[in-house]
Amino acid sequence: MNENERTPLIILVDDEEMVLTSLRSFLTLETEYDIETYTSPKKALEGLDSRPLDLIISDYLMPEMNGIDFLLRVKKLHPYSTRILLTGYADKENAIKAINEVGLYQYVEKPWDNEELKLIIQNGLERRFLMERLQEKIAEVQQVQQNLQDIQAQIIKAFM
Amino acid sequence: MDTEFKPKTQEELEAENQRLRRAVEELSTLNAIGTAIGSTMSVNAIVELIVQESVKHLDVEQAAVMLLKHDQESDPFRTMARKAYSGTEVVPFRFGQQLTGWMLKHRKPLLINDLQADSRFRSVATEGFPIRSLLSVPLRAKGEMVGLLNVFNKRDPGGFTLGDQRLLSIIASQSSQIVDNARLYEQLQQRTEELEKSEAKYRALMEEAGEAILLVSSETRRILEVNDRAAELTGRPREALLGCTVGDVILVPELKVDATYEELARGGNVRSSMRIQGNAGEERFVDVSLTQVSYGSDRILQVICHDVTERERFAAHLRNEAEELERLVAARTRDLRESQTKLIQQEKMAALGKLVAGVAHEMNTPIGTINSNADTLSRSLKKLRLLLTSESCPDAVREDRKLGQLLTMVEDIARINQIACERIVDIVASLRNFARLDEAEQKVADLHEGLNSTLTLVQHELKNRIRLVKEYGDIPPIHCHPNKINQVFMNLLVNAAQAINGEGVITIRTFREGDIVNVQFSDTGAGIRPDNLSRIFDPGFTTKGVGVGTGLGLSIVFQIIHDHGGSIDVDSEVGKGSTFTLRLPIHGVTALKNSQ
Numbered sequence: 001m002n003e004n005e006r007t008p009l010i011i012l013v014d015d016e017e018m019v020l021t022s023l024r025s026f027l028t029l030e031t032e033y034d035i036e037t038y039t040s041p042k043k044a045l046e047g048l049d050s051r052p053l054d055l056i057i058s059d060y061l062m063p064e065m066n067g068i069d070f071l072l073r074v075k076k077l078h079p080y081s082t083r084i085l086l087t088g089y090a091d092k093e094n095a096i097k098a099i100n101e102v103g104l105y106q107y108v109e110k111p112w113d114n115e116e117l118k119l120i121i122q123n124g125l126e127r128r129f130l131m132e133r134l135q136e137k138i139a140e141v142q143q144v145q146q147n148l149q150d151i152q153a154q155i156i157k158a159f160m
Numbered sequence: 161m162d163t164e165f166k167p168k169t170q171e172e173l174e175a176e177n178q179r180l181r182r183a184v185e186e187l188s189t190l191n192a193i194g195t196a197i198g199s200t201m202s203v204n205a206i207v208e209l210i211v212q213e214s215v216k217h218l219d220v221e222q223a224a225v226m227l228l229k230h231d232q233e234s235d236p237f238r239t240m241a242r243k244a245y246s247g248t249e250v251v252p253f254r255f256g257q258q259l260t261g262w263m264l265k266h267r268k269p270l271l272i273n274d275l276q277a278d279s280r281f282r283s284v285a286t287e288g289f290p291i292r293s294l295l296s297v298p299l300r301a302k303g304e305m306v307g308l309l310n311v312f313n314k315r316d317p318g319g320f321t322l323g324d325q326r327l328l329s330i331i332a333s334q335s336s337q338i339v340d341n342a343r344l345y346e347q348l349q350q351r352t353e354e355l356e357k358s359e360a361k362y363r364a365l366m367e368e369a370g371e372a373i374l375l376v377s378s379e380t381r382r383i384l385e386v387n388d389r390a391a392e393l394t395g396r397p398r399e400a401l402l403g404c405t406v407g408d409v410i411l412v413p414e415l416k417v418d419a420t421y422e423e424l425a426r427g428g429n430v431r432s433s434m435r436i437q438g439n440a441g442e443e444r445f446v447d448v449s450l451t452q453v454s455y456g457s458d459r460i461l462q463v464i465c466h467d468v469t470e471r472e473r474f475a476a477h478l479r480n481e482a483e484e485l486e487r488l489v490a491a492r493t494r495d496l497r498e499s500q501t502k503l504i505q506q507e508k509m510a511a512l513g514k515l516v517a518g519v520a521h522e523m524n525t526p527i528g529t530i531n532s533n534a535d536t537l538s539r540s541l542k543k544l545r546l547l548l549t550s551e552s553c554p555d556a557v558r559e560d561r562k563l564g565q566l567l568t569m570v571e572d573i574a575r576i577n578q579i580a581c582e583r584i585v586d587i588v589a590s591l592r593n594f595a596r597l598d599e600a601e602q603k604v605a606d607l608h609e610g611l612n613s614t615l616t617l618v619q620h621e622l623k624n625r626i627r628l629v630k631e632y633g634d635i636p637p638i639h640c641h642p643n644k645i646n647q648v649f650m651n652l653l654v655n656a657a658q659a660i661n662g663e664g665v666i667t668i669r670t671f672r673e674g675d676i677v678n679v680q681f682s683d684t685g686a687g688i689r690p691d692n693l694s695r696i697f698d699p700g701f702t703t704k705g706v707g708v709g710t711g712l713g714l715s716i717v718f719q720i721i722h723d724h725g726g727s728i729d730v731d732s733e734v735g736k737g738s739t740f741t742l743r744l745p746i747h748g749v750t751a752l753k754n755s756q
Binding site: 016018019021022023025026029030088109110111112113114115 | 524525527529535536539540543
């Protein structure tokens with residue numbers, strides 16, 4: 001975080017306004033993150049491809065689409081984002097099956113514990129930034145390699 | 161006899177000789193008639209003999225006997241006995257009314273030597289037989305006139321003499337009694353024959369009837385006659401039955417003897433089903449029909465026994481079958497009802513479980529929110545207090561007592577809210593854990609976890625009056641249906657709590673014995689009466705009274721434990737308390753089945 005000066009963006013999706021308010025209140029009080037909340041997963045997806053995303057927390061059982069399908073779409077747009085499922089319903093078995101598919105970072109049951117959730121978010125963000133930095137390093141290495149290849153080509157050209 | 165002897169002349173001797181000869185002849189005639197009559201009892205034969213002998217000894221052309229008929233006034237002489245004999249053969253004899261009328265009227269011998277000259281009997285003649293002279297004497301028996309003996313046309317030109325009349329009278333008196341006897345005898349024989357025929361007819365009827373028939377005297381109540389079928393039915397020969405009473409044959413007490421005889425005497429017909437001793441000593445069922453009939457002055461009880469043993473046996477067999485079927489149906493119905501009750505109860509429990517789970521899950525979101533808010537509120541208040549106590553805060557605000565009090569109050573409320581909320585979170589979690597609908601049928605579960613969840617839910621039953629002692633041993637998780645096992649824990653814990661009136665202790669003990677896990681629930685409650693101990697697992701058995709228990713709790717416990725391949729035992733002492741011990745196989749019922 002210290003290298004990335006931008007504030008992490010967290011998106012919260014739940015069809016229940018009360019959950020969003022609770023989470024936003026807690027996170028606003030306890031953290032410095034940018035928080036966006038949506039009661040509609042479809043609304044949340046709108047324009048998501050053109051903006052950065054660090055962490056997303058979604059409810060499972062929602063009228064428009066379930067949390068697994070929603071997070072699957074998010075994964076396609078932002079593969080390195082950290083995705084967390086927050087569920088109050090019993091369909092644990094199916095949810096767990098979907099974890100691998102979605103690349104779920106964490107599965108949290110309602111009623112949740114604020115402190116625990118805060119830790120999960122912190123760790124998730126750290127992971128997300130580590131991933132980002134790893135990606136950057138890989139790009140740098142690739143750039144260096146390219147440069148080296150270019151130089152090598154110039155040297156060969158000069159000597160020919 | 162003359163004692164005086166006098167010499168006689170030739171004529172006198174001749175006459176004497178003649179007289180002696182005739183006397184000898186008469187005597188021999190009478191002797192012959194007497195012998196002949198004595199040797200035969202047929203009226204016809206006697207009559208024929210009399211007419212033959214009369215013709216012979218009285219030297220007449222024809223003799224005839226007419227016998228009086230007692231029962232017919234118009235023609236008093238019996239046709240059958242009108243026999244005439246003319247020396248060659250005996251023929252039927254017909255005779256005018258005049259002579260017989262006279263004889264019937266005067267009842268004394270009649271001697272007429274010139275019939276044509278006698279105006280009284282001018283028309284007397286036998287058919288085709290002209291009569292010139294006649295001699296007729298009555299045949300008497302016991303002083304009564306029973307007939308006539310007639311002779312016609314004396315061959316001797318001198319005609320009938322008084323001597324002839326005397327002789328004929330002797331013959332008549334000699335034979336009349338015998339004729340009458342013979343006639344009576346013949347009548348008797350005829351009647352006897354008729355009776356025999358009639359009896360044979362009735363005997364045939366009796367024998368051919370196919371039913372056992374007994375004739376009993378109404379007076380002596382002894383058996384007078386039985387048919388072969390009766391002997392066959394009773395297995396006693398006819399001779400053995402005769403003289404017995406009906407009660408000897410038909411098994412009393414079914415036959416109310418006196419009442420029956422009275423009823424019969426009133427002319428009733430008694431029909432009754434009775435039992436008799438059969439020919440192999442076995443009991444036979446008979447339909448008995450009793451009727452009183454009169455034979456002259458005798459009153460006879462006619463007992464007809466229709467053997468219905470086979471029918472009765474079949475009926476009894478059918479009855480048994482029917483009873484057996486009814487019993488089976490009843491048992492089956494009871495079983496079905498029991499299992500239906502259990503099913504309904506289990507369905508109810510399942511539905512309740514679903515409901516509880518549904519409610520619990522629906523509560524997750526609002527409770528999660530409240531819980532989170534309570535925490536956030538506390539954190540916010542902490543920050544608020546920090547702000548209010550920081551030096552950057554204006555003194556007026558920092559030292560405002562009202563504000564400080566308000567803040568403290570809100571902090572207290574937030575803290576209490578948080579505690580209350582945590583408890584709700586615990587209960588909801590326990591409910592979820594108890595119902596465990598989110599899980600597959602059988603799984604490996606930690607019984608301690610289930611016990612704890614259940615205890616949270618029955619906390620209100622325990623309140624402060626019951627102390628709970630957990631003696632959890634080292635037990636492995638077991639294969640089971642956790643929600644059902646939890647239901648067992650629930651039922652046993654609720655029962656234990658209800659058994660304790662006032663204060664007491666419930667001890668939960670768990671320990672392992674090989675492949676078996678034991679869970680023991682002991683209470684210091686009222687205990688179970690020994691006579692109820694064997695029934696507590698029966699469906700519907702309850703001592704709790706209407707509205708308190710369904711009587712199904714322990715039967716469902718039993719069923720669930722049984723389904724898990726386990727067992728449940730109870731040890732109880734009235735006034736001391738009860739201990740229920742569950743024994744569950746670690747590897748579940750499948751493993752148990754495989755190992756068997």
